[in-house]
Amino acid sequence: MHSPSIRNPILVATLLAALSVGLLAVVSLADTRANIDFDRDVRPILAENCFKCHGPDAGARQAGLRLDIAEGATTRLVSGRIPVVPGNLAKSELVLRIGAKDARQMPPVSSGKKLKSAQIAILREWIQQGARYGKHWAFIAPIRPALPSVKNTTWPRNQIDYFILAHLEKEGLKPSPEADKRTLIRRVCLDLTGLPPTIAEVDAFLADKSPNAYEKVVDRLLASPHYGERMALPWLDLAHYADTHGYHIDSHRDMWKWRDWVINAFNRNLNYDQFVVEQLAGDLLPNATLDQKVATGFCRNHPINFEGGAIPEEYAAAYVEDRIDTTATTFMALTLRCTQRHDHNCEWNQRRQGVQCRGGSSCAHGAQPFRGDSRSDSERRAHGKRLRFWIVR
Numbered sequence: 001m002h003s004p005s006i007r008n009p010i011l012v013a014t015l016l017a018a019l020s021v022g023l024l025a026v027v028s029l030a031d032t033r034a035n036i037d038f039d040r041d042v043r044p045i046l047a048e049n050c051f052k053c054h055g056p057d058a059g060a061r062q063a064g065l066r067l068d069i070a071e072g073a074t075t076r077l078v079s080g081r082i083p084v085v086p087g088n089l090a091k092s093e094l095v096l097r098i099g100a101k102d103a104r105q106m107p108p109v110s111s112g113k114k115l116k117s118a119q120i121a122i123l124r125e126w127i128q129q130g131a132r133y134g135k136h137w138a139f140i141a142p143i144r145p146a147l148p149s150v151k152n153t154t155w156p157r158n159q160i161d162y163f164i165l166a167h168l169e170k171e172g173l174k175p176s177p178e179a180d181k182r183t184l185i186r187r188v189c190l191d192l193t194g195l196p197p198t199i200a201e202v203d204a205f206l207a208d209k210s211p212n213a214y215e216k217v218v219d220r221l222l223a224s225p226h227y228g229e230r231m232a233l234p235w236l237d238l239a240h241y242a243d244t245h246g247y248h249i250d251s252h253r254d255m256w257k258w259r260d261w262v263i264n265a266f267n268r269n270l271n272y273d274q275f276v277v278e279q280l281a282g283d284l285l286p287n288a289t290l291d292q293k294v295a296t297g298f299c300r301n302h303p304i305n306f307e308g309g310a311i312p313e314e315y316a317a318a319y320v321e322d323r324i325d326t327t328a329t330t331f332m333a334l335t336l337r338c339t340q341r342h343d344h345n346c347e348w349n350q351r352r353q354g355v356q357c358r359g360g361s362s363c364a365h366g367a368q369p370f371r372g373d374s375r376s377d378s379e380r381r382a383h384g385k386r387l388r389f390w391i392v393r
């Protein structure tokens, strides 16, 4: 390049800096413009600053305005105004309110919340682009992404490697050298069985010079009964497994039959659908086997209080809460505990659904009906059955 400025390094550096700052600004603005995503960009702003008064909790809702769903945002209010008119900033009351400097300002000064100008810009841009709502990311089925392209195409051996390497390259890092064989066998044994290798196993691996020596070790570990024990551990934790009843007496009970069911499920490679169905509703399957009934031990892992003065009705309710919480956390990665008390600030986590789960769980697992539950035993049982199949579907 024969640019005159090349002879003046300071000028070049200054120019480059100015250029790159300018470029960055353009890029990030263009980036926001191109990719406004409700879930990533808009929902966090609304959740933090607006849902307290304009969210799903009908009891706390102000001005009849609900901003967590498209219908709420675009419907004319009692005030006669429309909060959000997709594509039209001037007609959207929301835009006026978030930009207001007087008593109309949203969120109200009294709430202690204030939007940053960048957040205002995002909300405006979102409306400009059509105010599309999207589902929460956790409720969107994952799709298999395309393999990222990498510079060093000789390093990756499997698909996961491509993702790791692409990220390393982005950060300007290089992969570490491969671990030596002793380290490798120790790691893979602990990963797959939770146990260190024996000396004989290490020696055999060191002596095996074949190109698939490592794969052979992995196959041997996958076939080991200790594999199921290792895999079962986090599941037992999630399910609150214990061979005692909990609370202060913490006396003995036998849940290990269920524990062994879980271990065997991994060892016989039971598919996940069946793994879930049998634990939640194995006893309701046609011609249920003893094994399938044992699987429902999952629903019986809650603590039980044997204290003389314990009020049965209170603890019946506590056990149901525990099952609901365990079931939801384990299978939906979603705690429903908040639904004991109130509607949560997100549309999928409502008190009503929590109460429905409770109704189903209490009868499905033999707890006492709640006071005020006027349904007959058979109605409650039928509901419990429907509910458990709803969860497993």
Ligand code: HEC
Residues within 6 Å of the ligand: 046, 049, 050, 051, 052, 053, 054, 062, 063, 065, 077, 078, 079, 080, 081, 083, 093, 094, 097, 098, 103, 104, 106, 107, 108, 110, 111, 113, 115
């Ligand atoms: C602490 C409670 C509270 C918070 C937080 C809050 N608002 Fe409001 N909002 C109100 C109240 C009360 C009204 C009715 C009084 C009024 O119109 O000023 C209202 C009215 C509105 C209106 C006009 C409704 C109509 O009837 O025309 C809009 C639009 C609005 N809010 C948007 C928002 C947005 C957007 C946020 C978050 C950035 C937000 N609000 C945060 C309490 C709140």
